[in-house]
Amino acid sequence: MNVSRETMDRLEAYRDLVLKWNKSINLIGRGTEADIWERHIQDSLQLLDDAPSGEHWADLGSGGGFPGLVVAIATADLPEAPRITLVESDARKCVFLREVARQLDLNVIVQTSRIETLAPQNADIVSARALAGLDQLMGYAHRHLKPGGGCNFLKGAGWEQEVRDARTHWAFDCQHVPSHTRSDAVILKIRGLSRVE
Numbered sequence: 651m652n653v654s655r656e657t658m659d660r661l662e663a664y665r666d667l668v669l670k671w672n673k674s675i676n677l678i679g680r681g682t683e684a685d686i687w688e689r690h691i692q693d694s695l696q697l698l699d700d701a702p703s704g705e706h707w708a709d710l711g712s713g714g715g716f717p718g719l720v721v722a723i724a725t726a727d728l729p730e731a732p733r734i735t736l737v738e739s740d741a742r743k744c745v746f747l748r749e750v751a752r753q754l755d756l757n758v759i760v761q762t763s764r765i766e767t768l769a770p771q772n773a774d775i776v777s778a779r780a781l782a783g784l785d786q787l788m789g790y791a792h793r794h795l796k797p798g799g800g801c802n803f804l805k806g807a808g809w810e811q812e813v814r815d816a817r818t819h820w821a822f823d824c825q826h827v828p829s830h831t832r833s834d835a836v837i838l839k840i841r842g843l844s845r846v847e
């Protein structure tokens with residue numbers, strides 16, 4: 651996707667910080683370092699279609715910041731950049747996330763917390779990648795979504811079965827968009843999420 655020179659500079663600075671900190675904290679798999687641009691950054695940028703200005707976006711289990719911090723960087727220059735909350739239980743990863751936000755001057759709040767115990771975030775959009783199966787993910791997201799809000803999940807192979815399984819406990823509309831970065835992956839856009847009684 652096309653991004654401005656300023657955004658590209660920030661993304662490159664973020665990439666360098668991930669690679670530097672990855673020597674001491676497990677932010678991304680070592681085997682994916684050489685491929686960080688496509689495998690992690692471009693992968694996360696795919697969610698940008700759903701980052702309208704002025705909204706609250708909560709990214710669950712952010713790890714090293716994928717996809718939430720990438721969305722924050724790519725929207726930083728919008729007149730009303732979305733407010734982005736990164737939820738991560740690992741305190742060391744949160745130190746990293748805060749340091750990136752400070753260095754790149756991002757509109758980001760980092761919550762060092764388990765998703766299940768954090769006060770409801772009332773988010774317009776909830777995102778996650780590589781966190782949990784869809785059924786469990788919906789339980790996490792439901793707690794933090796405002797009425798009418800939606801979920802954008804990056805999902806790998808097996809996503810169709812996950813959607814079928816999740817329908818046991820959840821009612822929802824689901825659109826899937828094929829990933830540009832991985833042939834077996836999709837972006838799942840979930841709307842109208844409610845618990846099946």
Ligand SMILES: C[S@@+](CC[C@H](N)C(=O)[O-])C[C@H]1O[C@@H](n2cnc3c(N)ncnc32)[C@H](O)[C@@H]1O
Binds near residue numbers: 739780
């Ligand atoms: C496999 S990593 C994925 C990280 C990132 N989303 C990515 O795709 O690179 C999952 C992350 O979620 C965090 N996590 C797992 N369960 C959590 C929970 N219940 N509450 C908060 N964070 C959690 C872990 O500490 C870890 O950093």
